[in-house]
Amino acid sequence: MNVSNETMEAPLGEIDPEIEKLIGDEFNRQRTHIELIASENFVPRAIMEAQGSILTNKYAEGYPHKKYYGGCEFVEQIEEIAIERAKSLFGAEHANVQPHAGTTANQAVYFAVMNPGDTMLAMKLDQGGHLSHGHPLNFTGKIYKVASYGVDRDTETIDYDEVARIARESRPKVIVAGASAYPRTIDFGRFRKIADETGALLMTDMAHIAGLVAGGAHENPTPHSHFVTSTTQKSLRGPRGAFVLCTKEYAADIDRTVFPGVQGGPLLQAIAAKATCFKLAGEPEFGEYARQVVKNAAEMARALQGYGFRLVSGGTDNHLMLVDLRPKNITGKVAERVLEEAGITSNKNAIPFDPEKPAVTSGLRLGTAAVTSRGMKENEMREIARAIDEVLSKPADESVIRAVRVRMADLSSSFPLYKSIKE
Numbered sequence: 203m204n205v206s207n208e209t210m211e212a213p214l215g216e217i218d219p220e221i222e223k224l225i226g227d228e229f230n231r232q233r234t235h236i237e238l239i240a241s242e243n244f245v246p247r248a249i250m251e252a253q254g255s256i257l258t259n260k261y262a263e264g265y266p267h268k269k270y271y272g273g274c275e276f277v278e279q280i281e282e283i284a285i286e287r288a289k290s291l292f293g294a295e296h297a298n299v300q301p302h303a304g305t306t307a308n309q310a311v312y313f314a315v316m317n318p319g320d321t322m323l324a325m326k327l328d329q330g331g332h333l334s335h336g337h338p339l340n341f342t343g344k345i346y347k348v349a350s351y352g353v354d355r356d357t358e359t360i361d362y363d364e365v366a367r368i369a370r371e372s373r374p375k376v377i378v379a380g381a382s383a384y385p386r387t388i389d390f391g392r393f394r395k396i397a398d399e400t401g402a403l404l405m406t407d408m409a410h411i412a413g414l415v416a417g418g419a420h421e422n423p424t425p426h427s428h429f430v431t432s433t434t435q436k437s438l439r440g441p442r443g444a445f446v447l448c449t450k451e452y453a454a455d456i457d458r459t460v461f462p463g464v465q466g467g468p469l470l471q472a473i474a475a476k477a478t479c480f481k482l483a484g485e486p487e488f489g490e491y492a493r494q495v496v497k498n499a500a501e502m503a504r505a506l507q508g509y510g511f512r513l514v515s516g517g518t519d520n521h522l523m524l525v526d527l528r529p530k531n532i533t534g535k536v537a538e539r540v541l542e543e544a545g546i547t548s549n550k551n552a553i554p555f556d557p558e559k560p561a562v563t564s565g566l567r568l569g570t571a572a573v574t575s576r577g578m579k580e581n582e583m584r585e586i587a588r589a590i591d592e593v594l595s596k597p598a599d600e601s602v603i604r605a606v607r608v609r610m611a612d613l614s615s616s617f618p619l620y621k622s623i624k625e
């Protein structure tokens with residue numbers, strides 16, 4: 203059966219009003235809530251245009267100039283531009299921009315250098331690591347032997363001597379640096395030294411901090427690492443997707459494990475959006491954004507500490523902080539729920555040595571990338587911190603929640619999101 207011209211040309215609202223309405227509802231939620239989920243951001247309109255483009259129609263298995271399909275002369279230029287921009291942004295010898303997600307990027311590196319049963323060493327999941335760093339339910343936990351390092355009980359920061367000791371003992375093929383909930387800078391040079399001393403390869407997963415790295419607000423792991431993996435949708439403020447950087451030596455292995463190893467055809471629409479993301483991330487304005495993300499996190503941390511909250515490791519160097527809620531006698535699960543009711547979106551998160559179950563937790567993870575993209579600065583961080591304190595001090599008080607929700611909606615409307623896009 204032919205698809206009628208009418209179907210081909212009709213807008214979403216005519217074809218599928220149910221979905222269109224829900225997109226509108228979600229747009230409204232994004233506009234009116236204070237977004238503090240540390241892995242989220244708001245992308246420029248240009249990124250969404252690229253990602254919502256006709257590129258979705260194209261198959262282009264393989265790499266530029268070695269594509270397995272006809273008609274690739276334009277899309278391969280897009281991919282080449284994305285590759286060149288990624289290399290120049292992070293100072294890498296090689297880039298693969300095809301991974302659909304951060305987990306897949308990590309998978310490509312693991313498959314390139316490990317065999318089933320080999321050992322990898324990564325950060326403990328309940329102390330900041332990511333699922334793809336060895337969680338028992340993730341493929342990493344099923345295929346590899348997983349050794350792990352955590353943070354020191356007193357300082358709550360990575361104890362590099364301890365990492366070195368565990369590496370000497372477990373002899374991993376790959377050491378993973380990088381985390382999803384670690385508020386401090388990571389010493390990549392130290393990690394590389396440990397890797398070299400123990401005959402391991404260093405993979406840095408910079409998913410969370412890629413935007414800070416691109417903007418010069420965090421040390422760049424690329425010169426220290428054999429492999430760097432990252433998502434593009436977090437602090438880097440790009441589309442949902444990922445990439446791998448590596449030295450020339452591993453270029454062919456990485457390309458082979460991404461395709462045909464773990465993926466089929468690339469998402470050209472996402473690759474175009476990644477190219478635009480890398481372009482924007484190389485501009486001076488992005489450096490200002492990155493520095494402001496860090497300043498905003500520091501200010502929010504200071505303000506929360508002023509209200510008696512305890513922060514894991516005593517503060518933050520990057521875009522996120524982990525709040526230990528135990529002094530306030532509230533769990534992460536309840537805090538996340540009441541803050542959401544008050545118009546502040548965040549996520550519960552295990553703190554190191556958390557006595558609560560993972561579904562409950564004693565902590566809250568807060569990040570400042572998204573609010574910074576909206577244009578908020580230190581004053582707004584203090585206002586949000588005050589709101590968080592009010593809600594979490596009286597989590598059962600509906601009138602407090604209602605009053606804060608109104609204030610947060612007002613605050614949101616002073617920093618309009620996507621003025622040029624209709625609901």
Ligand SMILES: *Cc1c(COP(=O)(O)O)cnc(C)c1O
Binds near residue numbers: 305306381408409
């Ligand atoms: C977010 C994240 C990933 C991957 O995320 P996907 O959801 O698979 O894109 C990988 N590593 C770290 C450290 C992350 O924070």
